[in-house]
Amino acid sequence: MEVNRLLIMDSSPQGRVTESTTKIMYTVCITLIPALAVSAWMFGWDALRVIALTAIFTVGIEALISRIAPYKINFMDGSSLLTGILLAMNVPSNAPWWMLLIGSLVAVILGKQVFGGLGQNIFNPALVARVFLLISFPVAMTSWPLPGMAVDAATGATPLGILKTEGVGALANTSLADLAIGQVGGSLGEISALALLIGALYLLYKRYITWEIPILFIAVVFVFTGIFYLIDPNQYASPVFHILTGGVFLGAFFMATDMVTSPLTFKGRVIFGIGCGLFTAIIRLFGSYPEGVSFAILLMNGVVPLLDKYFPDKKFGMVKNG
Amino acid sequence: MPELIIPALILGGFALISSTGLLIASKKFYVYEDPRIEEVNELLPGANCGGCGFAGCSAYAENAVNTMSLDTICPVADSETMEAIGKALGLEVKVGEKQVASLMCKGTTQNCKPVMDYRGIQDCWAMMLVGDSNKACSFTCLGLGSCVLACNFDAMRIEDGIVVIDDEKCVGCGNCIPACPKDLLHLRPVSKIVTVSCFNTDKGADARKACAVACIGCMKCEKVCESDAIHVTNFLAKIDYEKCTLCNKCVEACPTNAIEIRGIEAHE
Amino acid sequence: MKIGEKFKKAFFTENPVTGLLLGLCPTLAVTSTAENGIGMGLATTFVLVGSNVVVSILKNVIPSRVRIPAFIVIIATFVTIVDMGLQATMFELHKTLGLFIPLIVVNCIILGRAEAFASKNTVWDSFVDGISMGLGFTFTLFILGSIREILGSGAILGYNFLPETSPTILVFVLAPGAFITLGFMLVGMNKINKVLQGSKS
């Protein structure tokens, strides 16, 4: 019998999971919605404006690049959208459009496409952009519109900023509950730890992220700042304050866990999580910058290749027992 | 005057100490080295920039002498320097006619029918893991370009499912030959443009069925050749380039056009 | 080699920085403004020309075994002259170039040219080589400095074209900006080189 059509030839296995890169990326976007909602509630339309702009910018820039790049880029796979949203969560809600544009350019080009696009980058694109902006526009990046329904242009410092410039005493009237639900100043995504946690739990359930990095990250920040708190509570803020403020939750659950830029092996991830926590705490306690999460994650991104190389997982049959 | 002399004496003193120290050390701790390493090292620019990928000029020199090859070029040196180094090591450009790679297959998708819809990794070796051949002839060029990847001179490209070689660009390095899982590439002198473009050793009928331009082993070429340059073994003709006079008789005689004239434009 | 050709090489295809990746420390360190770039470039050019000429004069006298120390001493002499000269005449510039003046000694371009070129060529050729390589270096530093100054401080050669209060992209005058700008500049220079080489053949 002549075969009148060509049969598919491909390597085993033919069966595939129903997961796909696109699905993962969009799911992560969706899990960010609770946190986005809190920030929209806090900062009003401005928050939505920032998110919309970064989303349009990142996806748009990637679409433009896909026209000139010599390799294939699927700009609708959700990864650049996610980068955009996460970038939005890392800037204050009154960030001007041109700053968002610069941030998006940095994230997509410097953070991602110069390395060859999705999956090839060493550093977390959104964080490269955030640190780039932080260092370039420290004024705009460290003063925040005061949260609440108020639409007036009052700006203030984040709790960590206050801590850095004015010391622990100034924090007396910031309650931890406020921190947890987001009644404080900050960039869009760092204000509500609880809302972030909701999304993160779903990601953990779906196994899109693993527990090692976020848990160890937060635990190490807690323990390290806790030690100093015990030494001198008048000079150092409490560990609970530290884990609830700034980007710790955002960073630990959504940014340090970026699979592209975190280690492949279990041991690697453990060290990565500890390192992120340690550097965050050190920078917060001793550095000039009020916030250390972004720097810590970027630094650890840099050592991921070494972790991958020197901390392989146990293979089947590594123990001799025969 | 002393304000000129004192510094001069001090610096001179430093120079004296360090040069004597080095001289003595180099005598006392002398270690034999291939003198040519030093010679090549002398010729090198000495920028010690590490740009060549070796840790400094002497490492480069050592490697060049030990392996007797100048595959990596010093980025700082100009071409004269490289030539001088070549001369010092007696590494000269091989004389003789330029060789080029040549494909023993004409199985384009028109000549040789595809038999599968291959969707795996686009690489000839990888495809061989899934099936022996993607066209009717089991000897055919798979056209997935493992050889193209191996070529550092941009001399190969895929056209109509087979690889095409640019005689001008090909330098005859032979890198592509072991890259082909089907053993379809060989080197021939660039002027010997009459080649058998087939590698099928199946019996005539089977070969014909598989591919329109297969060598069917009919022996016609062997008979017409006046220089004893072409022979058929295993149902496949093979040309001895040393003997071939480019008379084209075999080309005319071949019933399936398996023998062809390559790169005519380049030669006229 | 024709002088024009020589300059084209020194500015583009064999540019010490973008082509050969030598002398990167001063390139990155002092180019936060175009002016500093030019200053450093010219200082280096002076040393390069001086040492090239002296080395080519002395090429037959210097024994090969102490070639490197001898060259270094010659180079260091010129560097020290520049150092003192700048301090005497352009004090402000000297302050900004600071540490990097003495480091011209170890700028690989200079030793590289002394070895690769001056020790084998005539005085005139070495002079031309020094000038062209030095100006090529200066050219690169100027471009890099200009880009960083425009983006990072909103100024061209010290002249602010933006209103005083408008924000600029600070990173570009800081360390990370230096690396990143040079990285992108290499890409641009490679493109230009391709065009130049294409036009030749």
Next chain:
Amino acid sequence: MAEMILMIVGAVFVNNVVFTKFLGICPYLGVSKKLDTAIGMSMAVTFVLTIAGAVTYIVQNYVLVPIGIQYLQTIVFILVIASLVQFVEIVMKKTAPALYKALGIFLPLITTNCAILGVAILSVQSNLNFINTVVFSFASAIGFGLALIIFAGIREALDTRKVPAAFAGSPIALIIAGILALAFMGFSGMVK
């Protein structure tokens, strides 16, 4: 003690030789393609830099300053460093061939590494005492090594990533160095 720790932290992280002082960039880019080479280079730099720091301290404070010829600093330092490196190389080759195999090939590279001269001049400029000079030189070298090894790890990993041809090689290396410098800015202000 605390001061010394601060100095070490400062030299390794806060004022990293490569990322904030821009010293030794040529070998940083040149010798970072393979991790093994980078590790060897780091050790060699540490070795030489520590010794050079000590020797130049002595030269500066016992020869140049007493006679009042500080303006010969550059030329004397470089002469001393160059001879020192070569001396070490010659001696090491004979007496410790194994060590020479591991480190020796990097020694010539180091002569023209401005990190050595730069750190030597820096420590003289900041009037450190002898012990502090040695510690500072050593810590600076560790900072260099840290930067180099992280960087080499990334560049090795880059072998398996699809960096576009236009950026492959030095451009992407510089960009990575830039991003690392961004990250290292997080340490700024940690040591006053």
Next chain:
Amino acid sequence: MAKQESGFKVIIVLVLIAFLSAVLLAYVNKVTREPIEENKKAETKKAIGIVLRGLTGYQYPEIPQEMEVDRSPVKYFMAVDSNKNILGCAVIVKAPNGFTNDFDMMVGVDSSGSVIDTYVLDHKETPGLGDGMSKEPFKKQFRGKNINNTKWLVKKDKGDIDAMTAATITSRAFTAGVKRALMTYNRLREDGK
């Protein structure tokens, strides 16, 4: 293979080159020493000129005097007229705990103990932020203030000084520096110098 020169020649050539280099450099040094000294002085002069703006006919010693204030060394140039009457003082202090580091500044104080002007000598504060301290909008508020009529703290710390936007840390350091300079001057007056 390259010819091997005798060890003697090797040494002689290198020593000669070094010798000649040193002679040359010593000569250049001789020629440039003066102008360099001048330049250094000129810089100090310029700074003093700025911080003691408005004073005329003053003289000051070539080498600054030193003393300790708050356990940190302070240098100062006492400006006197030809009759050794004190007209003012240019004080060089370290401003403590800037954003990146301590930085050196010069503060001009008039004879009554009020600030004439300030000048930042050398700093590593962030361009565009901290370096606003050498610019007019920030500088001008210090003029005429003295140790008693002002609370030497930034407003955030319940003092009188307006901090620069987003550079509170630098502003604090700067303010502390000025205060330290004023204290130095006051101490000097008390000591009756």
Next chain:
Amino acid sequence: MNNTFKMGGVHPPHEKRSAAQSIIYGEVPQQLLIPVHQHIGRPCEIVAAKGDEIFRGDLVAKSTGFVSSNVHSPLSGKVQKIVKFVQLGGQIKECVLLSPDKAGESFKNIIEADKKKDINIDSLSADEIRNKISEAGIVGMGGAGFPTHVKLSPPPEKKIDSLIINGAECEPYITADHRVMLEQSSELLKGILILQKLFGGIPIYIGIEKNKPDAIELIQKETAEYKDIQVVPLKVKYPQGGEKQLIKSILNREVPCKGLPMDVGVVVQNVATVIAVHDAFYYNRPLTERVVTISGNLVKNPGNIMLPVGAPVSYVFEKFEIDTEKVKLFISGGPMMGRTSCSFESPISKTTSALLFFDEDYFSDRRENPCIRCGNCINACPMGLTVAQYVEMIIANSIAPNIKDSIMDCIECGSCSYACPADRRLVQWMRFGKNIITREN
């Protein structure tokens, strides 16, 4: 008791749609294309020549060494010619084209005509057993086709202390072993006893995944009186049937890297292989036919059929009402480890456990996307390999020397590709890597 292996593994849908269908026997096909190379090892030498009249059980190709295996004819008939033909799996190899003289007759009758023998296994020596197995051309029917007599001849320093019978059948769709266990349980038991005798009465473990409760129950009943034969129900998890995983699940022993089961004192045999051993002794029947599962979304009546080796794939079309017009993808074996094929005329072989027929989009065909380093492949790999990292190295052609052994450790189970959200052809890359490494040596 939850017997399973710890590391990796995936849970593809079972799809055992033919599990309830008993084995059917068709009629003798018009033509047989008996593959000459059906095993791992040295190719054998063709002994049948064009025009020969041969009988069922006659040798058509002879083993050429220790690691090689005989091939016999399943039917009597006339040898037409020796041809090269594309095999299931895409390789082009020589086959003996045979025209059976009993075309159209019931295949079942032919099989049942094999004479039964009542043998006393106690009288058999170990070497006799091995020779018989070797003679009969028995190769592993669990998929790899490794000559069974080789596996049964461990070097003396490797003491074998346990024998595992592999009835896991963890691949989706395939039910051939399941049916065999249900329908030939007594043959299985007798076969097991022969192997037990070979190794001097060592304990036997029969591993069966829990999704075959009927088989577990039946075999447990059959073996109830044998103390040293134990049925071990296994957790359903792919690749439970991989021998290294099976040994881990049942005996909690880990075969060392680069090692073989015998390094931990174990031999693993597939149930069908054991029945082939039984047949060789009790019926004097060489291995010439096997049970094949026919399934897939284009198969209206999925089922199991006993097919003579050499029967063309197209032979089953009518019997199982396959919508041939729509077939775009057909797999010999399961969807995890099976191979695609490009011709319906290719012959089935001793290792063909299933033929699965699908249309174009049944397994969504997606492009290979960039790896996002999600680590799913690593978590899925039962061998604990850092697959994504290795594959990137293989692609970049810079395989670090220290991972070469790890690449060779890959059992090509397909778990990694299955789990990969980016549709990377990880298994093919791993095989490509192995290929590079072997080429280097």
